[in-house]
Structures are given as structure tokens and as C-alpha cells.
Amino acid sequence: MDNEAKKIEMMDKMKQRKKEGKIVRRIVSMVTLVVLLIVLIVGVSGYFYVKSALKPIDPESTKEIAVEIPMGSGISAISSILEEKEIIKDARIFKYYTKFKNESSFQAGNYSMTQAMTFDEIIESLKTGKVYREPIFALTIPEGLTLEQIAKRVEKKTEYTAKQFMDKIVDPQFIQNMMATYPDLITEEVLDGNIRYALEGYLYPATYPFYEENPTLEEIISTMISQTNDILVEYKPMLEEKEMSVHELLTFASLLEEEATAKTDRETIASVFYNRLEINMPLQTDPTVLYALGSHKDRVLYEDLEVDNPYNTYVNQGLPPGPIANAGKISIEAALSPTNTEYLYFLADSEGNNHFAKTYDEHLVNVEKYIK
Template identity: 45%
Template sequence: MGKNGKNAESNDEKQDKTETHLKLVEREKEKKMVKKIVWSIVTILVTLLVIFGITSYQYVTSSLQPLDETSNEEIQIEVPSGSSSADISRILEKNKVIKSASVFRFYIKLNNETNFQAGYYLFSPSMTLEEIIQSLQEGGSPVAFDGTKILVQEGLTIEQVAESVEKSTNYKASDFIEKATDKKFLLKLKTTYPELLTSAIESKETKYVLEGYLFPATYDFSDDFSLETVIENMVKKTDEVMQKYYSTIEEKKMTVQQVITLASLIEREGNSYEDRTKIASVFYNRLEAEMPLQSDISVLYALNKHKEIVTYKDLETDSPYNLYQNKGYGPGPFNNPSEDAIKSTLNPEDTNYIYFLADTTTGKVYFSRTYAEHQELVEQYITP
């Protein structure tokens, strides 16, 4: 009996151990399964967070850019008295001037932009957030725009401005040019805006004294207006913008004509503010080294035509405006630049760059310190 009892107990113990082992194995399986589920959930959550982060970044980045850079549409909006920045943001988004009200509002807070004013405004989807904010701070019209509107886009020459006037009014482009070159009228403008126009009128060999001084903006006039009023308003706008820069120009021992001239080249040579400050640096470095500025924009202006490719023969064009053949600034501006280009001109990046070129397919600008580096970039991005 005792021996059989021991055997029975031994079998029971074995059975218990087996059951315990099976339970442990089962628990381990469950733990592994739970871990797999947890890791799967964590992986999915991390992936979703990454996707959300990338999507959010792309959305915010695109919202900081103009809604439509190619748009020529003008949209009239009203900012009621007492509107908050949130109200203004919603109005701009609703009228399709900006992409996102929330991003615009965040941008305003981040840069501590205030003093927005009530009134009627003409905005375009091609405007940058900085341009929209500046307009809101300068103030709108107390009444809705219902007269004649004339649009002067950034980088237009005076002859192209004249064409814009002809399209929007009953005046001919030739009438505009005739008034813009009238000596008595120019002296009158100089008397009214001496800081702005003295160096322009004193410059030699200029094709048009007012080239560069017809500020890019949308102008609204009543039905009864003269060409003299149109031109004076454009010059007045330029003077208003330049007021904040006159002291800096004096400190740099430059003339307004020189600043506007460089700005007109920079307007057409670069698109972003960052590129423009570097291009300004290249021009200043070349001037200091007594090298020609060698801008294709100057050659095209001398030729008075638009071309995609400037030839070696074009570079030999006999004109004081050809800055391949002539050192220095030339007679004067080559178009009517934006404030962004003017600001870039007065705030150049500190570099040793002497050359730059733009990849016409991507718009990216490449800079170099030596001619050898420049040639490598030409072969890489320009030479077919």
C-alpha cells in the first residue's frame, strides 16, 4: 500500500507540474501576443503621427506662400471697423486671398504684427503674406473701389506701365510716355519729392527719368482723372515706401538712383528674399572689385526686347545700359522694383560670391566665388 501510494503521489505531482508548465507556456504565448499587439498599435500610431506631421508641415509651408503666384485677379474686401486679427484672417480666407486663416493668424502672432486698419482693400492671390500685412497696416480706402483701377506689377518697365494704363483707361501708352518725359512736369515732381527724385533727374543718359519710380501697386481713380494725377500718385507711393529707407541710403553713402537701379536688377534676377540678398552681395562685391555687373537684364533693357537666351552678340550691344560693356550702375533703373527688392538691396548678405546663375527649369540660384566654380555650375545646370 505504501509503495503504491508513493507512486500515486508521484504521478499527481507530475501531472501538477505538467499543468503548471502548460499554463506558463500559455502565459508566455499570451505575453508575446500582447507585445505584438502593443507594438503593432505603437507602430501604427507612430506612422500616423509621422504622416500627420509631414502633411501638417506641407500644409503650413504651402499656406505661407502666395495662394496663386501667377494670378492677376484683384479681389476687393472690406475690413470692418473693430475687426480682430482672427476676423481679418477669416475674411481673407473666405475671399480666397490666402489659403489658411489659422496659418495666417499664427504667422501674425509669431511675428507680432499689429495695427491693422479698417477699410476697403484690393488684394490678389499672388500677394505674399508680408505684402498683405503691410497693406493692412498702411490702411485701406474709406470707400469701396468703384472707379478706374490701374495695376502696376513688380518689375514692369515704364513702357509696360504705359501699356497697362492704356488697357485700363482711354489714354494711349504714347500719351503716358509723353507726360512722363515732360521736363516741366518732372521739375514739378522733383520740387515735391526732392529726396526721391533729385539723383534721378541729375543722372546722365537716362532713357526715362521716372523709370524705377512708378511703384508696383493697384491704383484706383475716380472717373475724372488726368495722366498727371496717375503718374504723380505712382511717384507719391514710391516716396511713401522709400521714407523708411532714406536714412539707410545716406548712411551707406549711396544715392536713391543707385539703390533703385540695383533693386531693379535684383527684382528680375531672383525670386526669394534670401536669393535676392545674396545677389545684392554679388553686385556689391563686383562694384568693389571694379568689375562689370554683367546682368542679362541690363542687356535686354538696352535691346528693348524680351529674349529667353542672351547671345554673345547681344552682349556687345552699344548702350550705356549694357552692364557687360560698362562698369558701375549704368544710367539708371531697368524697371520698377518691389519693396522686397529694395529691402534686399539695402540688406545684402555678407558673402565672398562674385558669380551667380539661375537654373531656368527650377528657378534655383547657384552662387560661386571663382570663375572656375562658376563654369562648373554653368556646365552642370545651363549647358545643354
């Protein structure tokens, strides 16, 4: 009887476990189903929300809404302003949309917009600067200018002297403020003791409209820096892939900008510089010598090549400590996407055509053929 009772007890326990197992499996199935439903609902809801946010708030609206985009506004600030004015539904979606479309170079000013405008129409308006108030003046900064050259242009267009501009650009407190405002752009690298001007290379070359008669120097400079910040956002993944800092990129791009001629192939020049860096060969680019000398010369002399200065790439290996000019988008892109070559030398002839060589002997042949 004892054995029979034990068997019965074991059978009851097995039945109980099976019953509990079924309950557990049923609970797990229900929980899984609920989780899947939640994920599905969130996904569908998110999809329809994004879809609706991409459309005009009111396609039939004709009411004009005044929108002011202040000087120095980046895409995040612009998106927030558009949402506050109810021109768009969601600032984040508009910001991501502009980044996906690689749109930038938006202009400050006073705009007249409606809730019937599409994202593309808003972007086009912000890019072309279609405003109902004309700018009081525009400041054009060409590619390849140094800070000292920019200072002279500011002097011609505003009430500020070139000296006042340079005093502001080197002011330690102003530099710290810009570092705090644009931490991903301006890092501790600009404080290297060998750098002549911390913000050299950080003022983007473009045409800037100003809607105040006397904007402050802080506004003028920060507007240019803000533009550099907006431009470089789209290249962040490429920078991370190349393990290159923003400072290194702007330095490299400035060399290409200064070496460039109207017909130059910047991607191939970039490949020459990268090839030289890879074998620890000095870059030996004349614009760095001129920057080291602090003066413009039509022809660099042999004695100039020996100047003892951190920027002189004839006597120092690697990149100079910082940018030697303010580079444009073409040079920035060339620095990130060089042509794949084995060239180590290049020269430009009198017509601006570049001639490349793999060896020094080939280079001497080009010198004899195109220079002498």
C-alpha cells in the same frame, strides 16, 4: 595806526566779498532751480500732451465723420487732413507714430471715421481702404515693369493711349514739377544725359484704386511716385549710413528685381553685385543688356553682350545710369541689406533655383551641371 587801518580795511573788503559771493551763489542756485523746474514742467507737460494725443479724442463718440484722402496724398498730407477733421489731436504725432510703426501704403478714397478710433484703427482703415464708396477702377502695376510696360497697362484701364502716357512721362515740365514736389526722391541725377527715361524706376508697383472715372495722367503718375516717396522714407537712415543716393538704390534694386525668379535669394544676389563693384568687376547682368537693346528676348546672345550702350553692364563698369525697371519693396530691402558672402558669380537653373560660386572655375562647374 596806518597799518592797523589797512588791516581793518582789508578785513572789511574780505567780508564784503564773502557777502557778495554768498549772494551770487544764492542767485545762481535760484536760477539753476528755476531752469530745472522749467525743464521738468516742459518735459512733464510734453509727456502728458503726447500721451493724450495718442488716445482717441472722444472714446464714446459714435458720430461718423466723412474724410476724403485725395490721390497722391503722402503721410504728411493725410495727417493734416485727419487733424482738420478732428479725428486726431495732433498731425505731427500721428505722422511720427506711423513712421515708428513702419506703416505705409495708405489708400486714397472717402472714409467714414469717428473720434473714438485709435491710431491703429485709423491706420488699418487707411491701409485696407475700407471706404463707403467703391473705386471706379483699380490699376495694378506688378513688380519689375518698365515705363513702357506700365504705359500699356494704363492704356488698357483708362482712356489714355500708351503714347500719351509716355509723352507725359518724358515731358520736361512734368519732370521738373515732380522734382519740385518730391525733392528728396527725385534729384538732378535723373537728368543725366545717358538715362533713357528720367522717371524710370520711380513708379512704385502696387494696386491703385481710383475714384474718378477719368483721372488725369498727372494724377495717375504722381500717385505712383508719391507711393515710392512714402515707401523710401523709412529707409532714409540706412541710405545715409551706406552713403547711397535714392537714385543709386532704385537702380540697384531694379537689377535685383529683373534678375529675380520666384525662388530667388535677392540678398545673396545683391552680395554678388556689391562684391563685383568693390573689385571694379563688371556686373555683367543680362537684364541690362535687354534694356539696352530695348526689346525682350528669351535668350541673350553673345553678340548682344557687345552692344554699345550706357546700360550694358558687360561693357561698362559700375551701375547703369538709372533703373531698368520699377522695383518692389523686397528688392529695395535686399539692396540695402545684402547677405555677407564672397560670391562673385551666380546662375539660375530651369526651376528657378540659384547657384552661387566664389570663382570662375566653380561657376563653370555650375554651368555644366545646371545649364548644359
